[in-house]
Amino acid sequence: MNGDYRALIDAFGKGWERGDVDAICAVFSEDAVFLETPFSAPDRGVAAIRAYWKDIPLYQAETNFESGEIYVAGPWFATEFRCTFRRRRTGEPVDARGSIFCETRDGKISEMRMYWHRYAGGKEEPKA
Numbered sequence: 001m002n003g004d005y006r007a008l009i010d011a012f013g014k015g016w017e018r019g020d021v022d023a024i025c026a027v028f029s030e031d032a033v034f035l036e037t038p039f040s041a042p043d044r045g046v047a048a049i050r051a052y053w054k055d056i057p058l059y060q061a062e063t064n065f066e067s068g069e070i071y072v073a074g075p076w077f078a079t080e081f082r083c084t085f086r087r088r089r090t091g092e093p094v095d096a097r098g099s100i101f102c103e104t105r106d107g108k109i110s111e112m113r114m115y116w117h118r119y120a121g122g123k124e125e126p127k128a
Contacts, residue, residue, distance in 0.1 A: 005070050005077040008109055009100065013065035016083060019057030025050050029108040036114055060085040060094075067100070075104045081116075095119045 008027050015023030025046050028034070034043040034052060043052050068080040083096045098116025102109045 002070050002072055004107065005072060005102070005104070008102070008104070009067050009070065009079055012109075013067060013081070016056065016065045017063045019060065019063070021050055021053045021056070024053050027109050028112070029105055029110045032109055033111045035112070038113075038115060059088055061088050062086045077102050077104070087120075092120055
């Protein structure tokens, strides 16, 4: 199972990196639920998930997605992630880090919940 979950999150991450909305949506079941943050309204169904992700290629460049160890509990899995990118309009670097919790059914993600924080701009060097 762990390998199947790794394949799902890797396919999701590669889709995000390439701005490939079809690849992102391919990991979700037709009736999937996507929750961007705990305070967001859920996107229900692949059409709504596609609508959420469709503008990513317009706003993000030089995207890199990495995920950590996969933790499994039955049809659920979780992992930490880091996604860095550059804002196309301003060139500002962004570093987003958080966790993803997924429920699966029939080899697809039926629910994805993300908990993350984004840091925009350059980081200061630590003071000596």
